[in-house]
Amino acid sequence: MTIIVLFFAQAREYAGMTSTVLELPEPSRVSDALAALGHAHPSLERLWPHLAVALDGQLVSPETPIHTGAELALLPPVSGG
Numbered sequence: 001m002t003i004i005v006l007f008f009a010q011a012r013e014y015a016g017m018t019s020t021v022l023e024l025p026e027p028s029r030v031s032d033a034l035a036a037l038g039h040a041h042p043s044l045e046r047l048w049p050h051l052a053v054a055l056d057g058q059l060v061s062p063e064t065p066i067h068t069g070a071e072l073a074l075l076p077p078v079s080g081g
Contacts, residue, residue, distance in 0.1 A: 001023070001024050001025070001026050001028065001066070001067070001068035001069075002021060002022070002023055002024075002068060002069065003021070003022050003024065003033065003066055003068070003069065003070045003071070003072055004019060004020075004021055004022075004069075004070070004071045004072070005019060005020050005021075005022050005033070005037065005071075005072045005073075005074065006018065006019050006071065006072070006073040006074065007019065007020075007074050008073065008074060008075055008076065009075075009076045010047060010076040011044060011047055011051070011074040011075075011076050014041065014043040014044050014046075014047065015037075015041045015043070015044060016041075020040075022036055022037065022072075024036060024066065026068070027065060027066075028065070028066050029062065029063055029064060029065055029066060030053055030055065030060055030061065030062045030063070030064045030066060030072070031062035031063065032066070033066060033072055034048065034053070034062065037074075044074075047074070047076050050076055050077050051074055051075060051076055052075040052076075052077075053072065053073070053074060053075065054072070054073040054075060055070055055071070055072055055073075056070055056071055057071075057073075
């Protein structure tokens, strides 16, 4: 299956891109996508404990199933005022 991954804030800096297309086997879960992204972009792994992940605009857990054509967004914590 093909999904789109969006990188925000620090995730964008660590990945060096704003988005990518990811190919995953069916069925896959969010955790499978994160594992594939960690393999492709090892610098992202330091963010895993702090990331929120949204699937099609909804915050999800690592065990959430992914469907083809989904949009997965990596949302690191942000600070500022």
